[in-house]
Ligand SMILES: Nc1ncnc2c1ncn2[C@@H]1O[C@H](COP(=O)(O)OP(=O)(O)OP(=O)(O)O)[C@@H](O)[C@H]1O
């Protein structure tokens with residue numbers, strides 16, 4: 538089981554857009570995805586039409602519920618979601634640092650029902666984000682290709698180094714996903730600067746600027762369903778392939794397959810230590 542946190546402390550960086558649409562693109566390959574909405578704003582839950590009026594994750598954090606019991610089916614093939622609840626705010630205020638240990642336990646206890654467990658994190662350097670960094674191995678940082686986005690990436694990479702030393706030695710180097718890429722010189726320059734600064738940490742795949750993503754959110758559908766053949770849907774398929782296989786596709790994979798390809802199946806079934 539792979540664990541991938543989508544994280545960036547900057548608000549509006551594209552975390553939720555990435556979480557929902559990448560989850561859908563991974564699900565399209567036949568891999569089973571669980572998306573945990575760790576943001577009290579609940580944007581990913583809303584996008585996927587999932588709601589939780591109960592104490593939800595709070596009960597998981599205090600040990601009175603299993604995380605798997607909160608998973609809800611979505612209409613997106615192979616994608617389940619653990620919705621956010623307002624009690625996430627209470628959990629953060631009351632449990633503080635204990636949140637990380639509780640989340641690590643909860644993730645450890647997940648049954649092998651999913652190939653990839655993702656988390657959409659809130660826009661703050663607070664206990665919920667630290668909990669994700671403590672419990673997950675992989676991190677994806679969506680970055681808008683705009684100058685104001687760069688300092689936030691540097692501080693997050695530094696914070697991850699601290700978490701690796703103090704809380705989670707299995708935390709891998711993050712991958713960076715450039716989003717809202719357009720034809721402007723500014724966008725191209727920022728992309729070049731990201732690649733120069735972070736080298737191979739920056740995914741080859743990028744996400745273009747597309748109004749269709751906001752439309753998809755309004756329709757409560759991921760882009761792979763709302764605009765199946767669009768270029769931006771293919772951008773997310775390309776990211777999914779690169780995340781799953783480590784290699785960006787030269788040619789795009791078939792849009793939808795019922796089963797994971799044998800290459801992906803082998804990759805997903807490997808133990809984390811061998812990856
Ligand atoms: N590639 C894109 N093209 C066009 N608009 C985009 C793109 N990615 C994100 N957006 C828009 O940017 C806004 C912020 O995106 P999103 O909600 O995914 O960010 P976030 O990091 O989750 O925000 P928050 O910090 O509030 O959780 C949304 O209105 C979304 O539609």
Ligand SMILES: [Mg+2]
Pocket residue numbers: 552553554576580658
């Ligand atoms: Mg969000």
